[in-house]
Structures are given as structure tokens and as C-alpha cells.
Amino acid sequence: MNDRPHARHLKGPLPWLAAALLLPLVLGPYHVALLGYIMIASLVTLGLTLLTGVTGLVSFGQAAFVGMGAYTTAYLTTGWQLSPWLTLPIALLLTGASAAAIGAVTLRMSGHFLAIASLAWGISLFYLVGNLPWFGGFNGLSGIPPLTLAGFDLRGEVPMYYVILLCAAASFWGVLNLLDSRIGRAIRSIRHGGALAESVGADPARLKIAVFTLAAMLAALAGWLYAHDQRFVNPTPFGIHMGIEYLFMAVIGGASSVWGAIVGAVVVTLLRQVLEDTLPALLGQTGNFEIVAFGILMLLVLQRARQGLWPWLVERLGVRRPASAVAPMAMPSIRTLPARGEPVLSIDGVQKNFGGLVAVNRLSFQVEAGGILGLLGPNGAGKSTMFNLISGVLNASAGEIRFLGRRIDRLRSRAIASCGIARTFQHVKLVPSMTVLENAALGAHLRGRSGLVRSVLRLDRAEEARLLAEAAHQLERVGLWAQRDELAANLPLGQQRVLEIARALAVDPVVLLLDEPAAGLRYKEKQALAGLLLRLRDEGVAVLLVEHDMDFILGITDRLVVMHYGQKLAEGAPRDVQANADVQLAYLGAE
Numbered sequence: 001m002n003d004r005p006h007a008r009h010l011k012g013p014l015p016w017l018a019a020a021l022l023l024p025l026v027l028g029p030y031h032v033a034l035l036g037y038i039m040i041a042s043l044v045t046l047g048l049t050l051l052t053g054v055t056g057l058v059s060f061g062q063a064a065f066v067g068m069g070a071y072t073t074a075y076l077t078t079g080w081q082l083s084p085w086l087t088l089p090i091a092l093l094l095t096g097a098s099a100a101a102i103g104a105v106t107l108r109m110s111g112h113f114l115a116i117a118s119l120a121w122g123i124s125l126f127y128l129v130g131n132l133p134w135f136g137g138f139n140g141l142s143g144i145p146p147l148t149l150a151g152f153d154l155r156g157e158v159p160m161y162y163v164i165l166l167c168a169a170a171s172f173w174g175v176l177n178l179l180d181s182r183i184g185r186a187i188r189s190i191r192h193g194g195a196l197a198e199s200v201g202a203d204p205a206r207l208k209i210a211v212f213t214l215a216a217m218l219a220a221l222a223g224w225l226y227a228h229d230q231r232f233v234n235p236t237p238f239g240i241h242m243g244i245e246y247l248f249m250a251v252i253g254g255a256s257s258v259w260g261a262i263v264g265a266v267v268v269t270l271l272r273q274v275l276e277d278t279l280p281a282l283l284g285q286t287g288n289f290e291i292v293a294f295g296i297l298m299l300l301v302l303q304r305a306r307q308g309l310w311p312w313l314v315e316r317l318g319v320r321r322p323a324s325a326v327a328p329m330a331m332p333s334i335r336t337l338p339a340r341g342e343p344v345l346s347i348d349g350v351q352k353n354f355g356g357l358v359a360v361n362r363l364s365f366q367v368e369a370g371g372i373l374g375l376l377g378p379n380g381a382g383k384s385t386m387f388n389l390i391s392g393v394l395n396a397s398a399g400e401i402r403f404l405g406r407r408i409d410r411l412r413s414r415a416i417a418s419c420g421i422a423r424t425f426q427h428v429k430l431v432p433s434m435t436v437l438e439n440a441a442l443g444a445h446l447r448g449r450s451g452l453v454r455s456v457l458r459l460d461r462a463e464e465a466r467l468l469a470e471a472a473h474q475l476e477r478v479g480l481w482a483q484r485d486e487l488a489a490n491l492p493l494g495q496q497r498v499l500e501i502a503r504a505l506a507v508d509p510v511v512l513l514l515d516e517p518a519a520g521l522r523y524k525e526k527q528a529l530a531g532l533l534l535r536l537r538d539e540g541v542a543v544l545l546v547e548h549d550m551d552f553i554l555g556i557t558d559r560l561v562v563m564h565y566g567q568k569l570a571e572g573a574p575r576d577v578q579a580n581a582d583v584q585l586a587y588l589g590a591e
Ligand SMILES: Nc1ncnc2c1ncn2[C@@H]1O[C@H](COP(=O)(O)OP(=O)(O)OP(=O)(O)O)[C@@H](O)[C@H]1O
Pocket: 354, 357, 359, 377, 378, 379, 380, 381, 382, 383, 384, 385, 386, 426
């Protein structure tokens, strides 16, 4: 893909930043002020990009957080005469803390429940501020002091433009850094189901709250800038209609892309300006007719460019990411593998009921270090349920599961991953918008330590290079090195399964749980996979395999457990199990 003749690469944001620095030299005060306003809006939209486009959480309430930032500084600078530079961290912390509290309650909800909750907090904060006398009610607060720096008064369009530009550039830089980090990859995986993030040891619930808090803090920064730019605040610009307009900006610009935040803010703000100026004259009466035009634009974008204008433009121009400059290098292992033959997983009388259905019925078996155990059974026998019980996606109704003697059947998936139990999924779970390399690096999540702040400030680069080198090593190991810069969505299904194995190997597993890894692979690819699994076995890794391909499973497993209606029908060496009359009747006979 990257060597397509017409492929162009993004030059990076520096030329744009240079242009933005020079614009006030050629534009008049009105347009400089308009640009400042657009950049303030793009800060809120940037937060929404993180929240909605990247993490998949819809919020109509972002304008309320803008208001929180604006009112905090308005109140403290006019009522308490605090310096605006002091009110900035106060506004950020207060809004961040409120968002964390709101997020802890509402982010458990998903889908439309969260969107409805965001409407609720957006509306309540609007009326709360409007009705509190010390915030000036619906008349608002005026006399907000201008920003000053080393004795210089920064009032006026041009000085404020540069302050806003500095804040916006720093925020975009921080968010880009975050998305290009260990934490960023985990955040990007969340919208594809918490099970994926948990399977590599990340905590989706905490990450969601962190993203929500960060988005609210970006909105608060926008509010602080707005208050000192306008020097007057009232509740109107922070109402629910603005919350919806910010969401329009994110979706129209392209909610999954950071640069879409700017495109959306530019398009919606300019369009509103033009429509507000022209529509009353055209229609002969005043009213919020621009909302109708936004609605139509939104429909057009959703019809023609569902991902938003920026991704649409990138695709049309054939812009490609530059190739990754990473060399494969394995990280030191974080665990010592148990001695060959030692039982690592002990399943003891495990049962799982779904209402009246017993999907797994008092099943017992062991998985040993340096061995490949195949779990067989006809459709509906309970194999995937057993997988999900071991990996912590489901809790057992009865029985015990032990890993190296320690009970794990009450642990969550991420705790199980941190023990060194890595898995793939029957229905492939990848982050389609991330490259093959990034998807593999997701598996190395627990092998890094850098948190959100270090990632935002780009202090994680040395660790990040090690994680990517490890991911590259695993891609080389499974035969996907050549595809490292390809988007995961562009791989054929068989290779997507192999990529899941690379991601699982990056966990540095003691046990590898593979759910139908050979499904969709061609003959040669199956042979390569068999070779890889045998090498892993020889290195001492324990492999538990669910597979329907008989030749594949008979060729590589040391032992087989056959399930039927949730129960164990047979266990033993592959050839013995194959010859077992009960198995032939129940399963092999049906082949
Ligand atoms: N979450 C669930 N709720 C209710 N029933 C379920 C659930 N998950 C699985 N089952 C049922 O449990 C039984 C075992 O399903 P499971 O998916 O574990 O079988 P399997 O052996 O993996 O089958 P396949 O090879 O088709 O994937 C089936 O009857 C299935 O319908």
C-alpha cells in the first residue's frame, strides 16, 4: 500500500503552524478574531474526537464543561480578583474532577444511555449556572480582566490569537502524542469491545474515565480562553444547542481523526457566519435557520463521507502514513516458563450454566508447559464457553480453575492476562484503523509502564521504541513483517487471525489460548502456523487450541480433549481419540 506510485505522505503539522503564525500579518482584526474563535471551538472538538471518534462514547454535554472553565475563571477573577494564570489550573482541576465524578457514574452506561445522560448533565449545568445569583443568573458576569504577561496587556484580537494558538498547538501535540502511545493504543481498542482491551491487560473502565476527564479539561481550557477573549460570560454559549453544534463539528470534520477537529470547527463556524448573514435577507425573517442547513450538511456528510470530511479528503488525495522506522528486537521476557510437563492450567469440575442450559458440565483437564492440548467438539459443545471461563470473560457457576496452583476463576480478564495467559478470539478482534504493527504492539501493553501524562508529554519514547520493536519481532515470528504498515482492516481474514497470535505472543505468555486459529488460512499458511506452534511448544509455552480442522489438530497436538454437550467425552493421544468409538459417533462420524 505504501509503495503505491501515487501515494503521498503527510508533511506533518509544522508548515500549517507556520502559516497560522503568519496569518495575523495579512488578515484584518475581524478575521483574526474569527480564527481565534475557530481554534477555541477546535479544542472542544478535539476532546470530542477523543471521546466519540476514538473511544466511541457519544456526548452532547461538552459545552457544559466549556462553561465550567469559563465561569470558574470569570467568578474567581471578578469576585476574588485572582490572577487568570492562577484560575487556569483551578478551572482545569475543577472541571477534570467533576468530569471524573460524572464519568464514574455515567460511563458504565453504553450506547444511547450515555448520550441521554450527557443531555441531562448538559441541561442541568446550564440551568444551575443560569439560576445562581453569584454567577449573575442569565445576565452573566462582565468585567473579566484581560490576560497579561510580564506587564504586557494581551487584550485585543492579535495578542489573544497567539495565546489561543499556543494553547491549541500544545493541546493537539499532546493528543497526537497520546494516540501514538501504549495508553493511546489501549484507548483506541476500547470502541471494539472491552474484551479486547482486557485481553491485553488494559482497564477499559479506567481508560474511559481518563478520556472523558481529558476531553472535559480540553473543553475547560477552551472556556477559560473564551472568557478572557470575550471578557464577558453568560450561560447561552454553554447550552445544549452548543453541545450539539460541537458534536456536529466533530462528526462533519471526521470524529476519528485529530485533524478532523479543525476541519469541522472551520466548516461549521464559517458556514454559520455565512448563513447568519445571508439567510435572514433571503428568507425575509430572522430565526435559527442555520441549524436546518447544518442538519442537511450532516445528512450529506453521513451519506457521502461517513467518516467525515478529513478522512474523505485524505483518501481522495491518496495520502499515506510514512513507513514505520522500527527494527524487530525481542524485549527481555518478564516471566520464567515453568518446567516442561508441569501443569500450568488445571480445570477442575468446572461448570457454566446459562439459565437452564448447562454449556460446560463438570469438566476437568490439565494443560501442561511445553504441550499443545486440542479442545474438540461439535458446534455448541461448549468449547468457546470453556475458553471464556479460563480467560475470565465469564465466571464459572461451579468448579475451580488454577494457574500454576493459584485460583484464577474469580479474576477479571485483565488480571488473568497479567498472569501470562494470552488469547485470540473466535471472531477476530482487532483495531481496524490501527496498523498491523500497532495491533501487535497492543499485546505488549503490560510490558510498558508509561501512563497518560508521560504519553501526552512524549516522555515515553524510549519505552515506546522497545514496545514497537517487540511487536515487530512478533510480526517477524508469525510471518507478517512485510504487512507491518498495512491497516489491520486491509488484511484477509486468515492473516487477521495470525495477527491476533502475534498480539497474544507480545503478552509474553506462559499459556496461549487459540480459538480456531487456522480458520480461513490457506494450506501454506496453515503449515507455517503449525510450525510456529510447534516452535512455541518446544520453547516451553503451553498451548490450548480449539480447532475444527482435523488434519491440522491431529498433526500438532500432544493430547486431545473432546467435548460433547458440555461434558468430556474422551481424552488422550490424538490417534487414540480418533479411534474412540464414542467420539466417532458423536463427532468424527459427523465430519
Ligand atoms: N452467553 C450465552 N448465553 C446463553 N447461551 C450461551 C451463551 N454462550 C454460549 N451459549 C450456549 O452454550 C452452548 C455452548 O456454546 P459454545 O459457543 O461454547 O460452543 P462451541 O463448542 O464453542 O461451538 P462452536 O464450535 O459453534 O463455536 C451453546 O448451546 C450456546 O448456544
